Amino acid sequence: xxxxxxxxxxxxxxxxxxxxxxxxxxxxxxxxxxxxxxxxxxxxxxxxxxxxxxxxxxxxxxxxxxxxxxxxxxxxxxxxxxxxxxxxxxxxxxxxxxxxxxxxxxxxxxxxxxxxxxxxxxxxxxxxxxxxxxxxxxxxxxxxxxxxxxxxxxxxxxxxxxxxxxxxxxxxxxxxxxxxxxxxxxxxxxxxxxxxxxxxxxxxxxxxxxxxxxxxxxxxxxxxxxxxxxxxxxxxxxxxxxxxxxxxxxxxxxxxxxxxxxxxxxxxxxxxxxxxxxxxxxxxxxxxxxxxxxxxxxxxxxxxxxxxxxxxxxxxxxxxxxxxxxxxxxxxxxxxxxxxxxxxxxxxxxxxxxxxxxxxxxxxxxxxxxxxxxxxxxxxxxxxxxxxxxxxxxxxxxxxxxxxxxxxxxxxxxxxxxxxxxxxxxxxxxxxxxxxxxxxxxxxxxxxxxxxxxxxx
Amino acid sequence: xxxxxxxxxxxxxxxxxxxxxxxxxxxxxxxxxxxxxxxxxxxxxxxxxxxxxxxxxxxxxxxxxxxxxxxxxxxxxxxxxxxxxxxxxxxxxxxxxxxxxxxxxxxxxxxxxxxxxxxxxxxxxxxxxxxxxxxxxxxxxxxxxxxxxxxxxxxxxxxxxxxxxxxxxxxxxxxxxxxxxxxxxxxxxxxxxxxxxxxxxxxxxxxxxxxxxxxxxxxxxxxxxxxxxxxxxxxxxxxxxxxxxxxxxxxxxxxxxxxxxxxxxxxxxxxxxxxxxxxxxxxxxxxxxxxxxxxxxxxxxxxxxxxxxxxxxxxxxxxxxxxxxxxxxxxxxxxxxxxxxxxxxxxxxxxxxxxxxxxxxxxxxxxxxxxxxxxxxxxxxxxxxxxxxxxxxxxxxxxxxxxxxxxxxxxxxxxxxxxxxxxxxxxxxxxxxxxxxxxxxxxxxxxxxxxxxxxxx
Numbered sequence: 001x002x003x004x005x006x007x008x009x010x011x012x013x014x015x016x017x018x019x020x021x022x023x024x025x026x027x028x029x030x031x032x033x034x035x036x037x038x039x040x041x042x043x044x045x046x047x048x049x050x051x052x053x054x055x056x057x058x059x060x061x062x063x064x065x066x067x068x069x070x071x072x073x074x075x076x077x078x079x080x081x082x083x084x085x086x087x088x089x090x091x092x093x094x095x096x097x098x099x100x101x102x103x104x105x106x107x108x109x110x111x112x113x114x115x116x117x118x119x120x121x122x123x124x125x126x127x128x129x130x131x132x133x134x135x136x137x138x139x140x141x142x143x144x145x146x147x148x149x150x151x152x153x154x155x156x157x158x159x160x161x162x163x164x165x166x167x168x169x170x171x172x173x174x175x176x177x178x179x180x181x182x183x184x185x186x187x188x189x190x191x192x193x194x195x196x197x198x199x200x201x202x203x204x205x206x207x208x209x210x211x212x213x214x215x216x217x218x219x220x221x222x223x224x225x226x227x228x229x230x231x232x233x234x235x236x237x238x239x240x241x242x243x244x245x246x247x248x249x250x251x252x253x254x255x256x257x258x259x260x261x262x263x264x265x266x267x268x269x270x271x272x273x274x275x276x277x278x279x280x281x282x283x284x285x286x287x288x289x290x291x292x293x294x295x296x297x298x299x300x301x302x303x304x305x306x307x308x309x310x311x312x313x314x315x316x317x318x319x320x321x322x323x324x325x326x327x328x329x330x331x332x333x334x335x336x337x338x339x340x341x342x343x344x345x346x347x348x349x350x351x352x353x354x355x356x357x358x359x360x361x362x363x364x365x366x367x368x369x370x371x372x373x374x375x376x377x378x379x380x381x382x383x384x385x386x387x388x389x390x391x392x393x394x395x396x397x398x399x400x401x402x403x404x405x406x407x408x409x410x411x412x413x414x415x416x417x418x419x420x421x422x423x424x425x426x427x428x429x430x431x432x433x434x435x436x437x438x439x440x441x442x443x444x445x446x447x448x449x450x451x452x453x454x455x456x457x
Numbered sequence: 458x459x460x461x462x463x464x465x466x467x468x469x470x471x472x473x474x475x476x477x478x479x480x481x482x483x484x485x486x487x488x489x490x491x492x493x494x495x496x497x498x499x500x501x502x503x504x505x506x507x508x509x510x511x512x513x514x515x516x517x518x519x520x521x522x523x524x525x526x527x528x529x530x531x532x533x534x535x536x537x538x539x540x541x542x543x544x545x546x547x548x549x550x551x552x553x554x555x556x557x558x559x560x561x562x563x564x565x566x567x568x569x570x571x572x573x574x575x576x577x578x579x580x581x582x583x584x585x586x587x588x589x590x591x592x593x594x595x596x597x598x599x600x601x602x603x604x605x606x607x608x609x610x611x612x613x614x615x616x617x618x619x620x621x622x623x624x625x626x627x628x629x630x631x632x633x634x635x636x637x638x639x640x641x642x643x644x645x646x647x648x649x650x651x652x653x654x655x656x657x658x659x660x661x662x663x664x665x666x667x668x669x670x671x672x673x674x675x676x677x678x679x680x681x682x683x684x685x686x687x688x689x690x691x692x693x694x695x696x697x698x699x700x701x702x703x704x705x706x707x708x709x710x711x712x713x714x715x716x717x718x719x720x721x722x723x724x725x726x727x728x729x730x731x732x733x734x735x736x737x738x739x740x741x742x743x744x745x746x747x748x749x750x751x752x753x754x755x756x757x758x759x760x761x762x763x764x765x766x767x768x769x770x771x772x773x774x775x776x777x778x779x780x781x782x783x784x785x786x787x788x789x790x791x792x793x794x795x796x797x798x799x800x801x802x803x804x805x806x807x808x809x810x811x812x813x814x815x816x817x818x819x820x821x822x823x824x825x826x827x828x829x830x831x832x833x834x835x836x837x838x839x840x841x842x843x844x845x846x847x848x849x850x851x852x853x854x855x856x857x858x859x860x861x862x863x864x865x866x867x868x869x870x871x872x873x874x875x876x877x878x879x880x881x882x883x884x885x886x887x888x889x890x891x892x893x894x895x896x897x898x899x900x901x902x903x904x905x906x907x908x909x910x911x912x913x914x
Contacts, residue, residue: 100691100801144640155638157647158615173889178799180829181612181870183601183651184882185912186894190614190647194640211697234557240668285742342635344557372637413638425641432630436901437643443900444893455642 003040003062003084009052015043015090026085028078030071030132031336034419036079038065043090047164047172047203050086054201055170057084063452066197068109068136072143073336074418076196081452086201088138095204097122101178102209103161108138108202125212127153130414131325138202144194146414148245151371152279153210155414157193162206165192165199168445178206191440196416197451199444215286216244216279217309219293220317221302222270226250226354229272230347232300233370236274237343239296241289244277246371247321248350253365257320260327265320266313267306274302274370275321328365328378335393337377338368339404340413346370352403353377362396374413401428417455425455460497460519460541466509472500472547483542485535487528487589488793491876493536495522500547504621504629504660507543511658512627514541520909523654525566525593529600530793531875533653538909543658545595552661554579558635559666560618565595565659582669584610587871588782595659601651603871605702608828609736610667612871614650621661622649625902635663648897653873654908656901672743673701673736674766676750677774678759679727683707683811686729687804689757690827693731694800696753698746701734703828704778705807710822714777717784722777723770724763731759731827732778778824785822785835792850794834795825796861797870803827809860810834819853831870858885874912882912 007016022041028034039062044050057064063083070077079085092109097119104119104126113133119126128140129147139145141163146155162176175189176182182189192199221236223229233248250272258264265273276293278286290307297305308314328334341349350366353375357364368376379396381389401411401424411417411425426434434456441456442448464473479498485491496519501507514521520540527534536542549566554576561576561583570590576583585597587604596602598620603612619633632646633639639646649656678693680686690705707729715721722730733750735743747764754762765771785791798806807823810832814821825833836853838846858868858881868874868882883891891913898913899905 098801100695101799144644146638146640150638154615157644158611167889167893171889173893174887175890177865177867179797179865179867179870180800181603181607181797181826181831182867183603183795183869183871183873184867185874185886185890186652186656186897187601187614187647187650188890188893188897190644190650191897193644193647195643199643238557282742282745285739288739338640340636340638342558343637344555369638374638408634408636410634410636410639410641412640413636414640416640417642429642430631432624432628433632433642433645436624436630436645439900440643440645440648440897443896 006040006042006056009056010042010044010049015045017041022085025070026067026087029073029075029418031073034075034078036065037082038079038085039083041085041087043087045090047166050166050201050203051170051172053084053086054166054168057449058169058447061447061449063449065451066201068139069111069134071132071135072139072418073415074420076143076416076418076451076454078419080419088201089136091203094118097124098178099124103178103206104209105204105206106137107204108136110137112137112140119209120212123212124209126159126207126209128156128159131322137205137207141193141202141205142196143414143416146369146374148247148369150369151246152242152244157190159208160189160193160205161208163189163192163202164204166201166203168447168450173200176206194416196418196454198441198454199450213279214281215283216277217286217307218275218277218314218317219290220267220306220308221274221297222267222304223272223302225271227351228301229274230350232297232302233274233346234344235296235300236276236293237371239292241293243371244279247275247368248346248370249273249275249321249367253324253367254320256327256365257324260330261319261323263316263320265317267304270303275317324367325378328380333381334378335397336415337379337397337400338374338413338415339377339400339409339411340374341404341407341409343371343373345407345409346373346375349375349403349407349409353400356396356399360392360396362392364396397424404428419454422456463497463499463513466513467499467501467506472502474498479542482527483524483544486532486875487530491532491535493522494539495536495542496540498542498544500544502547504623507623507658507660508627508629510541510543511623511625514906515626515904518904518906520906522908523658525596526568526591528589528592529596529875530872531877533600533873533875533908533911535876537876545658546593548660551575554581555635556581560635560663561666562661562663563594564661565593567594569594569597576666577669580669581666583616583664583666585613585616588779594662594664598650598659598662599653600871600873603826603831605704605826607826608703609699609701614647616665617646617650617662618665619663620646620649620659622657623660624657625904625907630657633663651873653875653911655898655911656907670736671738672740673734674743674764675771675774676733676735676747677724677763677765678731678754679724679761680729680759682728684808685758686731687807689754689759690731690803691801692753692757693733693750694828696749698750700828701736704732704825705803705827706730706732706778706824710781710824711777713784713822714781717787718776718780720773720777722774724761727760732774781822781824782835785837790838791835792854793872794836794854794857795831795870795872796834796857796866796868797831798861798864798866800828800830802864802866803830803832806832806860806864806866810857813853813856817849817853819849821853854881861885876911879913
């Protein structure tokens with residue numbers, strides 16, 4: 001099949017690339033392990049162009065894989081069924097920052113980091129803060145991205161007021177708006193959020209902003225052993241101190257990050273750490289919460305409670321924390337896992353993973369968002385042959401996902417399902433839920449052309 | 458058609474009532490104007506019974522109208538197409554309050570007021586606070602109920618972690634769970650929330666709780682004239698003071714409430730008021746916000762800023778505010794409207810409504826949630842004949858909904874669409890959106906038996 005006539009939909013021929021001229025990176029995700037194939041790669045610059053392409057694809061029944069920066073970790077942007085790759089990164093304008101309604105209207109290709117900086121210059125704040133800052137807002141919406149600040153501020157879903165979405169047949173839907181409340185029929189907006197491009201192509205978003213907190217600080221709690229550290233997390237959560245983030249990390253994991261960035265944590269003699277941030281407008285009030293934390297930390301066996309505010313130390317700590325995935329990847333291929341369990345099960349889950357590591361010999365670096373039960377694992381390949389790696393990985397992942405189900409957890413807290421986690425979702429989810437998802441998918445995309453075979457078969 | 462065999466599904470014959478034995482109240486909503494008809498009224502006591510009834514209804518293609526306390530305002534619980542009314546008010550157990558995960562697991566018939574009191578006794582807090590406290594949690598979820606505290610805390614949707622739902626064919630789906638984050642496929646949970654019983658029957662909910670704020674106070678800002686008062690709302694919003702509620706109300710409306718409850722506002726010489734609440738754990742910190750409010754209020758033309766904390770005065774003010782709808786209804790039939798506009802358009806909308814009132818002679822008592830743009834109107838019948846009332850009501854409502862659309866608003870902020878607002882949704886919404894809703898509805902309820910003809914035809 002050739003895609004005759006596709007090029008006529010886009011006025012600039014450099015924005016339509018065919019077949020073997022398509023660079024490999026457009027056929028994969030950020031990990032680059034899964035590769036798809038495509039007949040065409042298109043860079044639309046307007047909703048009109050997206051609509052025209054979808055009409056064309058609909059008429060010719062051609063699969064379309066939307067993508068932003070391609071930073072996803074689960075193969076959502078892999079064009080597994082061929083067809084057209086729709087790269088929205090040129091639709092990257094911030095159309096409006098509306099200080100009266102605390103909203104911004106953005107195109108999907110706006111890069112998260114740029115957007116965060118822009119609104120902060122205006123005294124505003126966009127709380128969703130997934131680790132990957134070069135992702136696009138459109139991508140964040142498609143996976144309902146989370147991040148460290150979710151403990152206090154929630155996830156991407158909580159900041160989407162309105163969406164413009166191009167449907168499978170090219171029609172353009174406006175969902176929600178600048179309004180705060182909405183009880184006006186079925187929430188198509190919420191259905192789109194997190195749907196990984198399987199229901200529509202996001203071409204515009206109205207996002208909620210808040211006023212930028214004036215003050216923030218971090219507190220580092222070192223622990224003598226893993227067990228005490230993990231168990232302390234729940235005490236901290238119960239303490240109701242309104243922290244922005246609660247991260248748990250073992251010293252051996254920190255050591256990887258320290259080596260990678262060439263810096264050191266301010267407190268070395270520990271086996272594990274809890275790292276918290278607090279923010280607000282009133283420093284005194286924040287310190288009151290920190291004082292309460294000190295008491296809880298002491299009672300929970302913390303060796304100290306280091307308050308980190310301005311300057312080098314806080315930068316160092318967060319630089320090391322931010323570099324953990326890259327530090328792992330610098331040493332070995334890894335499989336990222338972002339299981340989410342109820343917050344009071346984080347400790348049990350992390351302990352289970354540590355035991356599993358001991359038992360199987362497969363290194364599983366665990367860290368992440370203890371405060372919201374979203375435990376990240378890097379399953380490390382190390383020196384394994386491809387065959388051994390696939391066998392071992394399969395085994396430990398099956399155990400990890402089973403344990404998560406047992407604890408009332410879910411397959412993904414923020415990365416999405418895409419291609420890579422399909423089999424785990426299939427195993428963990430009730431078949432009825434997958435059946436419902438398929439029915440809803442087909443009701444809005446009857447020809448199954450929008451990112452087909454993602455999330456479910 | 459007779460419903461042979463239905464009674465055998467429920468062990469207690471007193472819980473299945475047929476035909477003319479069904480009390481009228483089960484055929485309507487709280488307003489009682491719209492009346493449906495039903496062959497049977499069933500009071501299930503378990504998910505199993507709900508499932509059995511849905512299987513029966515599915516096999517026989519019988520419409521089913523779920524209801525809780527029947528407090529809805531838009532005819533959502535009116536069995537317009539006959540069939541079975543499914544009253545869930547006996548499924549009213551609080552199954553668990555889990556302090557570790559800050560969740561409660563409840564059956565749908567739990568009454569909001571009882572639940573709020575129960576969790577507050579445990580030092581916890583369920584923020585959604587719609588005006589009607591005798592509503593059930595299931596009903597609140599079905600309409601995505603909002604309320605005054607939405608300015609700070611959000612709406613019902615924001616507090617639903619998981620749902621158990623019986624589908625049209627009787628199958629039972631578990632959506633979400635105790636987890637905080639979820640990027641595990643299409644969000645069927647969010648699709649169910651606000652769907653007014655058209656997609657499934659809620660039989661269980663896991664709701665999010667927060668720690669109960671230790672302190673709260675209210676501030677009353679009186680204004681000399683309507684215009685100054687309304688315009689001040691936006692300055693207050695811009696002030697970023699994290700209020701729990703921002704209510705705007707005219708003196709003439711307050712006067713109705715004062716007469717009704719036999720009490721008086723603490724500041725009489727005003728044409729309009731802004732009433733705010735603040736909460737938190739630290740009274741000093743709250744007072745800092747109040748001090749900032751004082752400055753904004755003064756600059757915005759407020760005559761005073763009365764801080765109301767404990768005791769009679771604050772009770773009086775909120776008793777009057779809470780009685781406004783009933784005060785209107787004591788005098789006349791009224792049509793409730795809960796249009797939502799962007800927060801910076803509240804003033805323009807309220808001014809438009811006041812002009813419309815002048816022009817048409819139809820009294821439209823406006824008050825409500827200025828802080829989140831959810832303006833409530835009571836369109837007052839007064840002494841009109843039925844014919845004149847229908848004509849006048851139609852005219853002013855058409856104008857009000859058109860103005861809302863012009864301002865980027867939506868048909869309903871918290872009441873839902875049901876039967877009464879269908880025509881306004883149809884006019885305001887893009888036909889594409891309604892088409893999408895219908896497609897999604899039919900994908901999950903192909904025989905169209907679940908609360909048919911609600912939201913859309």
